[in-house]
Amino acid sequence: MHKHLLEKLTILFLFIVTFLTGCANNNSSKITIVGSSALQPLAEQAGNDYRLSHSGSNIVVQGGGSGTGLSQIQAGAVQIGSSDVFADTQKGINAHLLKDYLVAVVxxxxxxxxxxxxxxxxxxxxxxxxxxxxxxxxxxxxxxxxxxxxxxxxxxxxxxxxxxxxxxxxxxxxxxxxxxxxxxxxxxxxxxxxxxxxxxxxxxxxxxxxxxxxxxxxxxxxIPDNKWKLWSYEHMYTKGKPNKATASFLKYILSKKVQTGLIPKTGYLSVNQMHVKRDSHNKVTKLGK
Missing domain, CATH: 3.40.190.10 (Periplasmic binding protein-like II)
Known part of the structure; x- marks a missing residue:
């Protein structure tokens, strides 16, 4: 009698543990960011800060270069491909399939x-x-x-x-x-x-x-007035519309907290600080501010 009850309780316990583990895994969302080594310090610090206020989030940042970031996001192998260059300048990249987020200037x-x-x-x-x-x-x-x-x-x-x-x-x-x-x-x-x-x-x-x-x-x-001409945008690309977890992180990195705090602290400029803009053909025009 007691043995039978113990077996039932053990099965119930294992079921609960399995269920809770599954819930935890479903709630923890891994975001892998691959590409630009120029953007890596910012992406890593932003990822660390984001994790502190978003329990269960798991953000992995890797370099490899902008070309790698663009090819990896196009292939759907990662959630974010980071790049110092516009996707439409790269051979083999179908830029129309990607969504561009300008997160900083470097x-x-x-x-x-x-x-x-x-x-x-x-x-x-x-x-x-x-x-x-x-x-x-x-x-x-x-x-x-x-x-x-x-x-x-x-x-x-x-x-x-x-x-x-x-x-x-x-x-x-x-x-x-x-x-x-x-x-x-x-x-x-x-x-x-x-x-x-x-x-x-x-x-x-x-x-x-x-x-x-x-x-x-x-x-x-x-940089903002293009006196120093060697600068580029830092892009984060997603393949089409990002999933919920990725969209949340992108919203965070584009937030006032990051744009006015972390970005200048780590040596970048916010896009909002620029008085000029540059297109993918390197044409620079003044912003109407």
């Missing part, structure tokens, strides 16, 4: 190893270095020594932004390529003669030499 800055002795370049000098026409730092007022170009990998939105705005259709010199802002910064820090470029949120320490361009300094205050 600056891009050329950086050099401090040993080169250069703090400013003209846009033409920068172009000629990255196309291989200028090969020694002495040619641009620095110390005698070979210029070592470090480029970002193909598929990088930061590279696409830099090449569109600096190289302007000219062929980049063959060089070492790296797939993330963080790796580029480490190499430039430790390797004499090197030059590359990174997004502003990574350029926060004193170990690297940030370059001004035509004597305009790489600061966020110079």
């Amino acid at each position: 600056g891009v800055v050329p950086i050099v190893n401090k040993s080169v002795g250069v703090k400013n370049l003209s846009i033409k000098q920068l172009q000629e270095i990255f196309t291989g026409k200028i090969t020694n730092w002495q040619q641009v007022g620095g110390k005698k020594g070979a210029i070592i170009v470090i480029n970002r990998s193909k598929g990088s939105g930061t590279r696409a932004t830099f090449e569109d705005l600096v190289l302007r259709g000219k062929q980049a010199v063959k060089s070492q390529e790296q797939d993330s802002n963080g790796t580029v910064k480490k190499i430039v820090n430790s390797t004499p003669g090197t030059i590359s470029y990174i997004s502003f949120p990574y350029a926060t320490d004193n170990n690297i030499q940030k370059l001004s361009i035509d004597h305009v300094y790489p600061t966020n205050k110079n």
